[in-house]
Amino acid sequence: MSARPTSVAYSQVPAEERATGRQALALLWSASRALTILTGAWVVLSTVLPTLVVIALGLVVAAVPGAVAHGLGSSEGDTLVMTLVFAAVVYAVSLMLGPVGNAIGTAAKARITSDMQARLMSAVSGPVGISHLENTEVLDRLARAEGGLTGYFPGDAPVTFAGILASRAAGVLGCVAVAAFQWWLGLGLLVMWVLVRRFVLSAVLRQATELRGQTTAMRRAWYLIGVGSKVRDAKEVRVFGLADFIADEFRGEYREALATGLPGLRDLHRRALIGFAVVFAGYATAMALIAYQAHAGTIDLRSLAILLPMLAVTMSAGSITMDDITLTWTLAGIPDVTRLESELVEPETLTGTEPVGARPEHSVRFESVGFRYPVGAKDVLSELDLELAAGTSTAIVGVNGAGKSTVVSLLARLRDPTAGRITVDGRDVREFDPAGWQRTVALMPQDPVHYPSTVYDNIAFGAIEHLDDRDGIEQAAETAGFAEVLATLPKGWDTVLSRELPDGVDLSGGQWQRLALARALFATRHGARLLVLDEPTAALDIRGEARFYQRFFQITEGLTTVVISHRFATVRKADVICVLDGGRITERGSHADLVAAGGTYAEMYQLQASRFGGES
């Protein structure tokens, strides 16, 4: 998990892959038609109302001289009152836009976020194996699309976009209103705003994305914050007195990251000043012309009262706000979803449809299997031949990094060999339905999944279709040695196993390991025929380990078992022991055979056994 980035650079996304506001709206459309229509109506009203308010109030002001001349009781006075009421209503409605926008935003965000999550989950669940989940590019895309890590959620994009759209449209409409009085003035202002906005916005967005482009220096700075503030490294940070060192390193990395943004910042300020000069000149010209016409009497008071405030309204067509920046950040994840959906598709050659049935009846064989990780420089496995006879147990031993866990993942089709093949009763495993084959394998991994649910469910997840097989679950728990843990739990079977949930508790590593064994055993009760145990006793104490290997035969009875372990007390119980070294099996035989042969196994075993005065 340490490879999981905590934040992802927007600037790493190629420009042609950046989402547009239109895509954001498409997202909203698929999440909720009703909300999309509502958003549309909101945009229209938000466009029109600011202009309408200005016009209404202008009409009010323009009605004043008439009322002054003829008194409030006159028809001119009535006009004034009428325009006032009209302005009040329009104004009140315009004030509703904010709250309505917020409400749409809240509802839309919830829906889009859950939609996005569901799409992402479905996309990454597409491939049979899991190697794509170790690919940095896929992980980057996931993190970006999900948004939780950057704090900018695609769910916020449509409403932010709608806000920008409405604000700009209101400005454009203001220009149109001005043009209704003086066409060239309205047009001139519009052109000015569009040009000025474009000129400055590019520099703002560059600053917002590339500066926070989360360059390597920025990511290192973030990493150092974790070192200095999380319990993870706290003990060593204290033993070695690293507080000041970490703080200084952090400061250095962050400063370096910021320094890259300085030229851009200067460019932005230069552009903004040019923009300022243009806007000032444009406005001064417009106002002077209006004043001249007012003086000459070529425009009337009503026009004047509307035109002047309207000039300020046009600014929306050219203003740049935090929303522009936020939009870019929230949009960043959208193309990643589509890319993941289109790319994470398993080729048909790897997804057979043949039902697995009660296999293996005879054996599972690795035939000249080779494997290399996508980013790896050398083969982890090469020319590996291994036969797992049905109904027997096989232990795989080897030094750290020999590829033992890789063998397990190939067996469960979590990865596919890069050379050779794996056969089941003589047929290529890829001919079978991959999901069905995976269900045939009851996998007890080194680090079992902690489902945020009850003890009962956590075991039942070994075969979820048989949730109501209470006997089976109890028996699996008993065999796995979990029954004694159960007695210590506050609510027995109904105890929730997550500290993050109300009344939840957590188990120790050893207790989880027993639960994971129970889960695997429950799966074997309902059709799984291959039991795969990856370091099943690593987290158990001496008594727990002794208990496990004493029950080894009971646990593996009738199953085809593969066990990986460093603990020779467990290993020696297996029918066949294979030594994995340099990517292939170098020794194979029973414990007695291998010890007698005096090879690597004998040497490894004696190293441990000698400490107990054990025979060789």
Add this chain to the structure above:
Amino acid sequence: MSRKRRLTRLAAVLFFDGFRAAPGWMTLVTVMLVLGSVASTCYPLGYRLLVDGALGGSTSQVVGGVAIVAGLIAIGWLLYSVGATNAMALSDRIAIYRTANLIKLISGVRTLEHLERADYLAQVERLNANRRQLAAAPRTILSNASSMARIITLLVLLGSVSPWLLLLPISALPPMIADRFAKRISKNADDDMATARRLSGKIFELTTEAASASEVRAYGLTRHLAGLHGKLSAQLNRRSGVEAGQVLGVQAVGWLVYAAMLMGAVAFVVLRATDGALSLGTVLMTVSLIRRSRNQLATAAQGAGGLVTTLATVDRLFWLQDHAAEQAASAGTTAPPAKLRSGISLRGLAFHYPGTGRPVLTGVDIDLPAGSTVALIGENGSGKTTLVKLLLGMYQPDGGQILVDGVPLSELDPVAWGDRASAAFQDFARFQMSAVRSIGVADLPRLDDEPAAARALVRAGVPELVEQLPKGLATRVGTAYTGGHGLSGGQWQRLALGRAMRREEPLLVVLDEPTASLDAQAEHALFDQYAKAARENAARTGAVTVLVSHRFSTVLMADLIVYLDGGTIVEFGSHADLLARGGRYAELFELQAAGYR
């Protein structure tokens, strides 16, 4: 804490630290905000000049009006456009200062209570998660000040038209009250949804992280989990829809009342004008001012709300600073001995984790002679790791004492004691920097000393690590994320062992299950080599080595074996002694040995 002192501290954290962290940017942002408030509020003043001038024939008034409106609108636009970027630039610079201080604060406390005790940790985590608020505070204060300035400017302008208009700020109350209700509604909704959100997030994680996705596939749970996620989503969507509706209702009422009051003010101005009391230019200006007052009020209300949440974060910061000061005040000042003569003695040591009632250690009494290797064994929860933390000064015992050559550990200078201790843990750190530094952090003055790092790896029995790294010790280690070379778990462990061996004159070396994931051969090589290093340390400085393990292979090399159970010592002695005694140790040893017969 006195009220005055608290205010001074608050002012420093929330505002003045901004000038210390980034004087130039702070000044720039201040000037911009002041200009911005004047500009955006005052430009309607130009309308009056312009209209009255144009209608009345005063050219100078017209020119003044044109200049004021055009200038102020252009300034407003300028500041608005670069405002967000400059605010980010400022808060980035304050963040450097603030975060560096926070790192020093969190990791400068020698004890671990604030990171391990659940309620304290929750405080630290929330402080850390919200540290951006602190970086943003000086600017928030500035913008609050500027919105206050805008409101005051607005009132001055309106008051000049009629003193009655000074009552206008009352209209801000209904939306503000509504906002408070809305916040409560949202908070209730968040509380209601917290569990479902956490669950659906967890399901997402399980499906998308490689380790858990493996098991999810093996048991065919993908569809089941997607179904659960869908149900939770529907529940969340419903609840947030209700929330949105309720908030909308409350806010709509607030703004409607506001609109009524504002339009009342407009009517008042217009009616005054019909009496001939106000010029047309004044009417236009006043109506413009009133119309725009909504923006000022909304900004002011928002800013105040932002500060309230920041205050909670500041309180957490103060709490942590006080905690750190308390720890520092109780620290001793005596220098540790250059060489251990008698050793480390534990006298009636008792300890329970603060905030919990259960004692972890009680009446632990034993001498760890200078130059000896001591193995601590016992089952999970027997207190081994806790004892180690006490020895390293990460917690203070509740009762009894740890004596270093007769001097209580609490009287020793914790930093100096730390400099003479070293350790490797089962959950060792993976410092992502160059390999030489990842080892060298144990001796900061000679951080980049490659020969010293290489010697440390030899002492740790893992010299082969150097050849496994593409650029030797200069290799930056740790994933593509920080731009380094990825290491296997075993390689990280070797690095941690090298780090533990890096100090050349330790008085105490702790190895808390550092070999738990090593294979038999690697472990053997390590211990052969390690025994030699321990003897060298013992001869030079009388160092005590403490090994924590539940593996007998490790325990066998110790001079003294201490068997802990339930926080007390049940047996101790050499391996031969304990076997001869036929007690608990002998029983466990037999149990494991049986596996090899």
